[in-house]
Amino acid sequence: MKAVKIILCTLFVLTLAFGVSHAEKAPQKIYDLADSTLAKLGTDPVIVAAVKEQNAKGTSLTEIQAMDEKWKGDAGIADYMSALMESDLGKHLRQIQESEPYYSEIFVMDNQGANVGMTDKTSDYWQGDEAKFKNSYAGGAGAVFVDEVEFDDSSQAYLVQVSVPVMDGGKAIGAITFGIDVDKL
Secondary structure, eight states, rough: HHHHHHHHHHHHHHHHHOOOOBBBBBOHHHHHHIIIIIIITTTTTHHHHHHHHHHTTOOOOHHHHHHHHHHHHHHOOOOOHHHHHHHHHHHHHHHHHSSSTTTEEEEEEEEESBBBEEOOOOOBBBOOHHHHHHHGGGGGGOOOEOOEEEEEEETTEEEEEEEEEEEEEEEEEEEEEEEEEEGGG
């Protein structure tokens, strides 16, 4: 009896810790969108030019990680964050976002996973240690990556992040992540 109580208590604690909802595989229509429309945006001239410009700066990973810590410490939208939304790339991404109701967010990363442009503030500046960047940049080879569908508390919607490489001359030079509202596709 004591063992059963311990097991039930453990399961209860795990349920509280990890939540009762779980992520699930994205529907086929998300994969189809990723392989067609979204992958093509990885060669968009405005996006490619902005990533090439950022990569040419040669920012060190140490500098990127320092900015990441600063970013995570700012609760609001600081001027340096607004600059990424109001740049030519940020405005271009906003136009793409407004073109379809299912785009909840779009952000572009350089060859190290640092933000280059975005439509909305991301939770952190450096994406280089996350699956969305690692799998889509793929060490310069480039690949389409579709994450699992998850419920997003802030938007109260089921979203999936789809990441595609930014391609230049057949080589990945960065990546783009699209937050897709599954119910609006």
